[in-house]
Each structure stands twice: as structure tokens, then as C-alpha cells.
Amino acid sequence: MPSLQTALPPELANNAIRLYRECLRRAKYIGHKQHNTALVVDMVRQQFKKHMHETDPEKIQKLKDDAARGLINHILYESEKLSGRKFSKSS
16 A cells, blocks of 8 residues: 555655654644644644654554544645535545
């Protein structure tokens, strides 16, 4: 299965620290809108800390793909809200 990270800029997708920072930025944005910033940011931090010492390259790639998927989904969601246009197919 191809990596989802190709949808993100390479400088973000290939660097776990930059991916973490972008996830935190999105968490702060979502938390601010829903008035639960601390909770959402803490959830992101916990997930990254939980897997901080992972050494298996396949597992690391899967974790990075999952983070990328979350970012992409949020970007699409916000784009749909702003434009009023659907980018994804509804089931």
C-alpha cells in the first residue's frame, strides 16, 4: 500500500518532529474552536510520546501515515466548510 505521506510536503512528511508540530498546531486550532484545547493537545502529545521509542521502520511508517491521514482529513474538512464544496465521496 502506498504511503499517504505523498499528499504532504516532503519536508513535513519525512520529518517526525515537523509532523508532530503540525499535528499540535491542528490540535490547538481544533481545540480553540471546540473550547477544549488542552484536552486535544494532550491527546496528540500522548500518542507521540507513547510511540517515541519505536524502532521498527514499518511500524514507524504506519504511525507517520496515520498522522498524515489525520492532517489530510482535517485539511479537507476545513476546506469543505470554507468552500461549501465536497471533496470526498459520501458513502
